[in-house]
Every structure is written in structure tokens, then in C-alpha cells.
Amino acid sequence: MCHHHEESFNPFNKDLEIVQKQLDRRAFLTKTSLGLGAMALGSLLGTSHLFGKGNPAVEDAARVETFPNFLPKAKRIVYLFQSGGPSQLDMFDYKPQLEKYQGQDLPASIRRGQRLTGMSADQAIFPVASSLFKFQQYGDCRAWVSELMPYTAEVVDELCFIKSMNTDAINHDPATTFFQTGNQIAGRPSIGSWISYGLGSDNDNLPTFIVLVSKNAGGQPLLARLWGNGFLESKHQGVQFRSGKDPVLFLSNPEGYDGTDRREMLDYLKNLNQLQHDTYGDPEINTRIAQYEMAYRMQTSVPEVTDMSDEPDWVYDMYGKDSRNPGTFAANCLLARRLLEKDVKFVQLYHQGWDQHSDLPAGLKPQCLNTDQATAALIKDLKQRGLLEDTLVIWGGEFGRTVYSQGKLSKENYGRDHHPRCFTMWMAGAGVKPGFTYGETDEFGYNITKNPVHVHDFHATMLHLFGIDHEKLTYKYQGRRFRLTDVSGKVVKDLLA
């Protein structure tokens, strides 16, 4: 037990005063020059501006807010990121014509000398590989889905397919970074951070932006910067929950400590931090104060939301047997639903292992098996609880895969290389058209023939659903204003319900 501070906090503590007197050269120069500048500015502006109007009571509460720019449709989002580049040609983008060209070299008129990765660029032939999997139409919207995704096929009338997604990057890290931050080079804030920065939290007891990575899939590495805050305040960064039984560590009190005076300890710590903030004005100190408080509240809120013992058996059955195994994609989907129920604004799932360069049929099957049922279950579960009304669900990877086989094509085996020119994603829920397909690709599934949707357009549309004009959500850093959509992006109005 630590010592109780009965007396109130005293900022005029002797030791503190000594520290404060130790002004170094840099601090002296900073303070004096800024001070002089401020004085000069003050005299320019006149006293009324310098000291304000003397009446701190603000009449209009909306005066200080900037966002949303218009009435939103979505209140929260769950983004099921399929890392590695799922093969659109074997799952959603049905190309029956391909059988005709099976094994033939991809025509130059289709390939058009476009960039390939170093992994297949030197191939003597680019043999067209039609999908080994059977496709069928489902739902009232008659969407084509392959036999790999039987559960997703059940919910197609809720989904809004975009078959004409395209990206600038051809390799995993830049492509994933591009999708998650709007830029191929690391360092910009992630989508979740931008939304947290623009709209804030709907639940003070849980982080605004939570990340769940499946434990049951290996593959291309994922780095924490994909959910990083970039140059935004660090309180906007994604909080990763561990994929295991204990999603957040050290929430329980250590042995021998009953936690009764933690509140008091935090208050004292807060005062110290506040003092530092008053001296230096670094906003990161405020973030630190807020994070201590958040951690304190998470001691009760996290066990409550992650303890799934109150879920009935039929829920587990709906999400599949993996959902009883914490940290799997299925269990993460279920946890995501629980977080969304608590109004966590942004839940980001990552599932790796979609990078089938070779042995695609054998590789793709388990990927689909591990994700299909839980994905569909999440849609169904959100729908029946009425949460699909204002929750946006997104499914997709960083790019698609080529129509030609990487490596040897045989009757029952092929591989596919990275393909950024076109691939399929879907959205569902808040504000998007259900049972709708947008965009078309050519008969080889190689180029877009109608309604392309670029990553920037996708981001712009996403922000639009949250009531944000993507051109207005900016942050000034190093002398220029940055946006999630950089200098591009158009809202795809046809996707909006």
C-alpha cells in the first residue's frame, strides 16, 4: 500500500520549485522569444482579442465542432481486412469465358504491357487459368458466389459488391499501407485514427478504435503502424487486443495489492502531468493523462465485453466451432459484434494468409473455411439485432490476383500473382445499397470495363457514410494540410442507398 496523501495537492512543492528554476538555455530562448512574439501579436490584435470577450459562457454548443459535415448514415464500422490479396476470380468475379482460353497465353491486348511483380514478370507464357471452383447465383440479387463461400452466399442480399476496385500498389506492404492509411509510404494516420480524430468516441470506457488480428492464419506480416496514428495525437491510434484468452493484459490487480487507492494514485499522477502540461503545453501530455484514465476504466469495461460466457450456444453455432477458440477469426467476429454493441466506433479485424502464389486451390479452401461462416454470421447477427442499420461492414484485401497462372498450370493446380488492376470487395449495412453489384471487369477479369473505384474513392465514400466530407477532414503537419484521401478521391454516389 502506498502512502496516503491526506493534504491536497500542492504545486508549490519545494522540490518542484527547484526543478522549475533550472531553466536551460533552450527553454530560456524559447520562452522569451515566444513571449515577446505573443506580446507583439497581442498589441497588434488589440486587447479585446487578446483577453477575449470576458464572458466564457458560450451560447452555441455547435460552435466549436467541425464534424460531421452532414447527417451521417453510419455510427460505427467493422472492417474485415483480408490480408494477402484474396483471389476475386475464385470467389466472386465469375468469368465463365475463361474455360475457352484455358492454358492459352493471356492476349497482349488484355495485358497491355502493364506492370507485373518480379515473381512472374519473367514467365515465358502467361497461361489463363479458369477457376476450379463452381459458381452459382444466389439471393434476390442473383449475385455470383463460388462454392468456397457457401455462408456468404446466404447473405448476398445484404451485400454491396464492388467488382472494380483498383489500387496503385502491387506489393503487400505498400498496398496494405495504402488501404489503411491512404498512402503507400508508411507514416500517415490510419483510417480508424482519422475517424477517431474527426468524430471522437461513443463510449468513454472503451477505446474508439480496436484492432483484432486472427491467430489462426500466417502470412504476410502486419505491423502496428497499419493502425497507427501517424501525425495525429496518439490517443487516436488503434488499440490491439491480443488474440488469445486475455485480450488485454494486466487488467487484474497484482498479487498483494487490492487496488483501493489506485484512484487516488492516478489523481496525484494526473496533477503532476497537468503541471508539466501547464509548463510546456505539449498535447501529448494530455494524451498520456487520458490514457491513464482510459486504462483505469478498461479494468472494468474490458472484462465485461470480452467475457463471452453469457453468449448462448446457438450463437457459437452460428459463428462456427472456431468461435469458441479465442483469437481465431470466428471468435474475433463474435468479439467484434460485442464491441459494436458497446458502440466502439471502429473495429478492425485482420486475417492473413490470402497470398496464393502457388497451389491456390489447396490454399484458398482453408482460408475460406476459416472465415466464411463467421463473416456471414456477423452480418446476420448485426441484422437481427438492428445494428446493421448504422454499422458499416467492409470485407476486402489489399489487391486481387491475376487471371494467369503464376508457375505451372495443370488441370487441378495453379497459382495466381498479385493483381492491382481490379479486384472485388464488399460493403454492407449503414447507408450502402444492399444486394447490389457495382463495376465490371473484362471477360478475363484483368481490366476494369465499367465504373472503376480507386482506393481514394473508397475512402471518400466511407467517410461520406460517416457524414464527413473527405476534403474537409484535414490535419496540418509540417506546413501542409493532410487528408486521408490526399489530393484525390470521389464519393461513389451509386453505392449509397
Next chain:
Amino acid sequence: MILSDAAIFFGRFHPLLVHLPIGFLLLAVVLAVLGRREKYQSIQPAVSFSLLAGTICAIVACATGYILSFNGDYNEDVLTIHMWGGLCTATVSAIAYLVSIKKISLKFLQTSKALLVTLFIMVALISFTGHFGGTLTHGPGYISSDLLFAKLAIKKQITDINEAVIYDDLVQPILEKKCSNCHNSNKKKGELSMESYLTLLKGGKNGVIVEAGHAEKSEMIKRVNLDPKDEKYMPADGKPPLSEEEKSILTWWIEKGGASITKKVKEAGATAPIKKDINNYLGLQKSDPSEEEALDSSSIYFAQLKVPKVSEQQVNTLKQEGYIIKFINLKPLLLDVTLPENLNESSNSVADKLNKLLALKENIIWLNVSGNNISDTHLVQISQFKNLQRLRLDKNPISDIGISKLQSLANLESINLYNTKVTRQSISILSPLLKLKHMYVWGTGIKKEDIAVSRDSTKIIMGVN
């Protein structure tokens, strides 16, 4: 005459260097005139120095100008006048210098008068030469009194864009603003002049630049749409590029307007997007914000709602009491309010909480009281939130009796009744609410059979399928 790259390099300094003699020589005039006063006598000696500096610079400017004259596509006639003007200016300034140091004296005049006369001639020559130099660089009429009135005149003319003549009112002003500085009858870069309709159609050294009906084949359109880093990109040399609207107007004129000189906007069959571009270009009207932001009719309805102002203090007080309040529209201020779930809430306490919210009842359009032990009596309070668009009542012990209180919520689009005690009666109770699109009824007394026979079956949702 073929010049080396180095010579061209120096030649291009002419437009820069030419301002030095102008400055020095005019300074000399100012010094000479002021120096005649007793008070400023002390500056007299500086006159000859200024003249010398000006003369040297004038000679350098002449030399660089001569080199440059081989390199630009300049109008020959104007060029000749400018060249001789420049040479005369240099000569006269040299004479003025010699007069000022008394090497030459005109017998019939006093020296001081002689200097003033020479200086006067020199100023006249500078103005004359400068004018033609400006004409070479910027085209004729670059500085003209029209400028003062032109903008007003154009805007007055066009009140109805349908009646605007595409070439005269739209295309020509764009070309004049962005192109004809370099492509005019005096300065024909690439042997192209855009000054008139005829010369525009004639094209330049690479042939025709406008192919009526085929914008994609027209060199003019191709060039402005290139990557700005491309060598062939126009406008060249970092001059202001065409705006998206300007590009779209030119493209449309060639494509649908047949690159005609007489066609009016209405005759070319203007679609809504091009009309918007034209309006934006002319600054006639702000484009409709709802179209810009792709808002649906419901969002527009709420954006135009008249609601009372809310003070910051009001919101903050409620937040401190545990309400979650989010702003979902700023003007007018519309709110999304959530009561954090509390399944053990007492009936009185929840009534109290709802009462406090009534102060904001017109501003709240999304209300979430899920899992708060809400019973039928509380729905009387909720029915007063007349602007509600979305209402979450799930996980509460409410029944059809309570639902009947909600008939006043005419703006309701979505109601969540999951895990409540309502039955199929609620379906018919709520059917007069015309805007209601979604009614979530999973885990209630409503059965699948009830939905099948209901008139409102499309909006009743139990789950997928």
C-alpha cells in the same frame, strides 16, 4: 543563324535584365529634377553615376535581347520596332551621360537645360520601347482600360446560360485568359494564334488542333489533359493550368457543340453536369450543395429542420451526468443521445433521466435507450421527441400498449424492438408512420407468419431472409 545553348541561356535573361536600365535611367531623371532644388542640391552628383549605370545595363540588355530575338516566335514587325527603340534608348542614355559630365555641350542651350531635354527624349524612348517589349511578351492589349470593366460586362451579359453563345461567351474568354498570352498574332508560339476563331481552327505548325465532334482527337484537348510534367503539356512553363470546369467546357464545345462559332448552350444539348460546370465557371450560381454531397431526401429534410439552439453548458451538464451525446449535424444542431445500458435501472430513475432530456427534445433525432428497463409508461415521454429519425428500444420490457403512444413520431425511419414484448399488433399500430422503413422485431412476440401476412412485410426485419 544558329545559336549555341549557352547563348540562348543568356538571351533568356533579357526580360529580367531589361528592367535594370529602366530603373537606373528613371532614377537619374528623378535625381536630376529634384537636384535642381536648393534643398536637394547634394544629390546632383549622383545623376551622372545613375546615367552611366543605366547606359551599361542598357547595352547589356540590347545584347541579350538581340540573342533572344532569334529564339522566340515573335512578330517580326513589332520586334524590329522594339529593337531599334532599344538601341536608340541606349544611345540617348549614353549621350545624356556625356552631357551630364560636360563632355558635350549644346551651345544654344545651357548645360542644365540640355541635360533635361536629353532626359526627356530618353524617357519617351523608354516608354516607347517598353510598350512594344510588353506587346511581344504578353500580346497586344495586355494592359487596357477594358480590363477595368470587362468582368462586369461579361457577367451582365449572361443571365441565362441557355442563351449564351458557346464560343463567344465561354470558349473565347477561356482561351484569352489561359492561352492567348503566348498564342496570339504577335507572339505565335508553335505558329499558333488563338486570338480569333479563324486562326484557332487553322491550327499551328503541327496542324489542326480542333477536330469538331472529336475531343479525344483534338490536340488542344489532349495537351491540356497531359501530365503537367509532360513536355507537351499546356499551358507550358508553369503558367496557370486550365481548371476542371474550363477543360470540360472546351471538351464539350468540341464534342457536342461541333466547335461552332454560333451555337448556343441550349442548342448543343447541355446536360446537368456541364451546366453545373458552366455555372461554376461564370460564377452565376453556387451549385446545389445537396447534389454535391449526394444527400438523400431524408438527410435534406433534417438539414432544413428548425430547432432551438443548445448551449454548451446544457450539453456538458448532461454529459457529466452520464448521457452520451453526439452531434450528428451542426447546422441545425441535431443530436444522437444514448443512455448507457443499465438493466437494473429503476422505473423512477429512468423517468427522471428522460425528463432531463426533454429540454433537448427537438434536437434529438437518434435516441438509444436500449437495455434501460424502459416500460410502457416511459414511452409517453419518448413520444415527445417528435423529430426522432432512429429509435432504439431493444432489450426493454415494453409491449404493444406502449408502442401505441409512439404514433406521433411522424419522422421515424427506424425502430429497434428486438428483445421486447411486442406482438404483431405493433405492426399495425405503427403502419400509419409513412416514413418508417425498418422495424427490428427479432426476439419478440412477432412470428414469421405474422410478417408474411402483413402489408408492411418489407420493413419488418427479424434477421437475414
